[in-house]
Amino acid sequence: MTTAPQTDTALGVDVEIDVLNAPDEDIAELKKKVYEHKIVVLKGQHLSAAEFVSFGHRMGEVETYYQPMYHHPEHKEIFVSSNVKEAGQQVGVPQTGKFWHHDYSFMARPFGLTLIYPQVVPKENRGTYFIDMGKAYRKLPQAMKDALAGSSSRNSVRRYFKIRPDDVYRPITDVLAEIEDHTPAVTHPTVFPHPVTGEPLLYISEAFTYELQAADGSPLPDSLLRDVLAAVGQADPTFQHENIHLQTFDKGDLLVWDNRSLVHCARHTVKPEPTVSHRITVHDDHEFYAGIGARQSAEGR
Incomplete structure (x- = not known):
């Protein structure tokens, strides 16, 4: 395994590794690099869908997305974001992630690692925006930190739930009731220490x-x-805020990032280019934050 810093950026490193055949100690070291650098770009990957799933299982417990319309047709562990039809059929969901979010923060048990493997890469305007929320917290005014001390956040998918094909003729009240039933709002600490690095x-x-x-x-x-x-920086529509990092990628790159530390926002344009990405999400070896199980038990989750 070889590592090199990314050029002209303070966030992320490039890594070359045989993800399928590397020894377990190299995979453990890879996860340490994710916690340290927040984003790791694995260069020169040529994996089948099944091999991508195998790599996901090497990184931890794979979480399958709760809505089937996002699933890869042969490997449900893979979440498909795509605006390219296959044999005239829509596979996965287009225009995903056009907002600032942590993956699964609307669920009682979020996961630690996100793996993105682009399949069809746009020629222009490719990439994903990130904000390091550890660094962003350190830079907040003390008065704002004091106001947040000891607080919790309420989180729900209701604002950005994507209407499914079979929802088109349903009363919106039924759709909203289903959202609240399947994914009720959850509470998480507004600030918590990273379980590996200790960073707030x-x-x-x-x-x-x-x-x-x-x-x-x-x-x-x-x-x-x-x-x-x-x-x-999450309210900046220009994406020029000093906290915002644009992570670009090329064909053969596989991105692994720390889903605790980073919020991200997909980069889309008014006239989108063909783009397909596969995603696998993984619970790592640590509680998402200390006491999460007791918190959700108290809420009846």
Whole structure:
């Protein structure tokens, strides 16, 4: 395994590794690099869908996305984002992730690692925007940190739930009721230490966080959430905020990132180019944050 820093960026490293045949100690070292550098780009990968799944299992416990319309037709562990039809049929879902989010933060048990393996790479405007929420938290004004101390965030998928083909003629009240039944809102700490590095992480997103609560459960002012999102860069429609990092990729790259530390936003254009990406999401060897099991048990999850 060889490692090289990415050019002209403070976030991420490039790694060359045989992901299928590397010894277990190299896979363990790879995960350490993800925690340290937040993004690892595995160069020169040529994996079949089945091999991608095998690599996912080497990284931890693979989480299958809860909605089947995103699944790869042969390997349900793979989440497919695609605007390219195959034999006239839509495979996966187009235009995914066009908002700032941590993957699965609307679920009671989020996962630690996200693996993205681009299959069809746009010639222009390719990449994903990221914000390091550990670094962003450190840069917040002390008064804002004090206001967030001991608080929790309420998170829900309701704002960005994608309507499915069989939802078209259903009453919207039925669709909304199903969303609340299948994915009820969950509470997570607004700030928690990374279980490996100990770094304090701000865990809120423009897409899924809809309320902050004080330690006693009372709601904090909506203006505080808006102000924090603006301060860290998630309210910047130009993507020019100093916290925002554009991670580009080439054919053969496989991206692994720390889903605790980073929020991300897919880069899409008004006239999208053909693009296909495969995603696998993994629970690693650590609790997402300390005490998550007890927290969700208390909420009846």
